[in-house]
Amino acid sequence: MQESVNGATALGEERAAVNVSASLVDLCVRELQLCGVHEGETVAVLSQGEERMDYASAFLVAAGRLGATTFHVRVADVSSSAGGEVGTWTVGSTPLAGNRPAIEALKQADLMVDTIFLLFSAEQREIQESGTRILLCMEPVDNLARMFPTADLRRRVEAGQEILSAAQQLRFTNPAGTDITYKLGAYPVMTQYGYTDTPGRWDHWPSGFVFTGGADDGVDGKVVIAPGDILLPFKDYAREPIELTVEHGRIVDIRGGVEAALFNDYMESFDDPDAYGISHIGWGLMKEARWSGLATDRRSIQMEVRSFYGNVLFSTGPNGELGGSNETACHLDVPMRGCSVYLDDEPVLVDGDVVVEAMR
Numbered sequence: 366m367q368e369s370v371n372g373a374t375a376l377g378e379e380r381a382a383v384n385v386s387a388s389l390v391d392l393c394v395r396e397l398q399l400c401g402v403h404e405g406e407t408v409a410v411l412s413q414g415e416e417r418m419d420y421a422s423a424f425l426v427a428a429g430r431l432g433a434t435t436f437h438v439r440v441a442d443v444s445s446s447a448g449g450e451v452g453t454w455t456v457g458s459t460p461l462a463g464n465r466p467a468i469e470a471l472k473q474a475d476l477m478v479d480t481i482f483l484l485f486s487a488e489q490r491e492i493q494e495s496g497t498r499i500l501l502c503m504e505p506v507d508n509l510a511r512m513f514p515t516a517d518l519r520r521r522v523e524a525g526q527e528i529l530s531a532a533q534q535l536r537f538t539n540p541a542g543t544d545i546t547y548k549l550g551a552y553p554v555m556t557q558y559g560y561t562d563t564p565g566r567w568d569h570w571p572s573g574f575v576f577t578g579g580a581d582d583g584v585d586g587k588v589v590i591a592p593g594d595i596l597l598p599f600k601d602y603a604r605e606p607i608e609l610t611v612e613h614g615r616i617v618d619i620r621g622g623v624e625a626a627l628f629n630d631y632m633e634s635f636d637d638p639d640a641y642g643i644s645h646i647g648w649g650l651m652k653e654a655r656w657s658g659l660a661t662d663r664r665s666i667q668m669e670v671r672s673f674y675g676n677v678l679f680s681t682g683p684n685g686e687l688g689g690s691n692e693t694a695c696h697l698d699v700p701m702r703g704c705s706v707y708l709d710d711e712p713v714l715v716d717g718d719v720v721v722e723a724m725r
Contacts, residue, residue: 389419389506392513393427396570399514400476400500401562404432409474411467413460414443417480420502424478436474438467444481455694456683457485472497476561482666485683485696489567498561501569504665512571512653512669514559521650522558524723525575525713530554532708535579535646537677539704540716541606545586547579547646552687555645557672567686573654573672576647576680578687582613584643588679590699595656595670596628597698600663616641616681632681632695640695644680645687648706648714649673650724656702670700675717677704 402408408428410421421437428435442460461467461483468488471477472495479501483489493499502509529535535547557572590596590607607625610618619629632640651672658669671678682696683689706714719725 386419386423386506388510389423390426390430392506392509393423394430395513396500396502396509396560397424397427397431397433397476399560399562400498402428402431402433402476406433406475407473408433408435408476408478409471410435410437410478411461411471411481411483412437412439413481414439414441416443417503420480421478424502428476433475436470438470440464440467440481456482456696457487457685457692457694459483459486459488461488462486468492476500478502484567484569485685485692487685490685493565493567496564498564499567500561501567504571504668505662508662508665508669509571512559512573512651512672514571514573518573518651519556519558519560521724522556522573522575524721525648525650526554526556528708528713528721528723529575529577529647534709535577536707536710537646537679537704537714538707539589539591539677539701541589541591542608543587543589543701543704545584545588545611547643548583549577549579551580551583552578552684552689555647555687569668571651571654571672572668573651574647574649574676574678576645576678578645578684578689579614579643581642581689581691584611584614586611590679590701591703593656594699594701595659595667596624597667597671597700598696599627599631600659600667602659611643614643616643628697632697635693635695637693637695639691639693640682642682642684642691642693644682644684644691644696645678646680647678648719649676649678649700650719656700671698673700675714675719676700676702677706677714 412421440460554577561568588609608620649672654669654673679699703717
């Protein structure tokens with residue numbers, strides 16, 4: 366572990382700003398203000414290798430301007446690419462694993478900025494449980510600015526949280542033949558609106574959706590991924606239907622053409638029965654995010670297409686972030702268009718349109 370400590374001094378700011386633009390620093394100041402950073406707090410930044418050093422510097426400068434004490438934990442090892450074009454996207458395994466000095470240092474921070482993707486890892490859960498709030502930031506700077514969080518987005522996401530928390534069953538359908546139900550209540554409802562000001566809470570800048578998980582054996586039905594739905598981490602639009610049969614919370618059959626074979630082969634490559642488990646389910650509420658974003662921009666991990674307004678985000682694999690026991694490294698997210706969602710038979714989305722006024 367390489368660790369540097371940068372206090373809130375003019376000299377520290379000047380050095381850190383050498384390789385970072387003023388506009389990024391200003392964005393980070395605004396973001397940290399939303400996160401409640403103030404004088405007397407401690408802000409840590411976690412990075413790996415040479416990746417996103419401009420982000421690390423910008424957050425350190427920004428936190429210093431707000432009067433916080435800052436430090437930087439930089440691990441030498443670099444994990445499999447979460448945001449690039451090469452490498453299998455495995456979740457839950459991070460370069461922080463086993464590094465007790467780094468983990469203990471990060472637990473002392475009021476806010477930790479994660480630039481390496483700790484989500485689904487035991488290390489992130491331990492840091493959160495200490496009360497440290499965590500902000501993940503990996504997306505391109507222009508996307509950070511265009512999809513900057515707002516109080517209105519938080520209001521609408523939290524309205525979705527309230528509605529989803531009160532339901533016992535979620536059902537979603539689409540014109541391609543999807544019809545699947547989730548028994549709710551086994552796991553909490555989670556929110557993402559792009560910032561965190563609550564001890565122990567995680568969020569991702571930028572993002573905007575609400576989600577939960579069905580009971581481990583309580584998800585049953587059929588999901589038909591339609592042309593135009595998005596396959597992540599493949600970073601591609603489906604061009605033909607992929608039909609998934611789900612029984613008792615697990616995918617038991619995958620049918621279709623070449624893309625279905627690709628979907629199946631990718632999951633088989635992990636040699637893990639838990640890869641076929643069903644993970645979280647929810648819907649996007651960010652007006653600024655576009656379904657077409659992936660067509661012209663394949664950078665990073667595609668939070669835009671996970672968040673676009675009215676999508677249903679169907680996911681497979683790990684559910685540790687919800688408190689579940691599925692720790693597989695195989696995780697697929699599928700933002701789907703034109704779906705309808707019903708909570709206890711009451712419509713929430715109809716053909717991809719949000720129909721609950723509090724979330725519109």
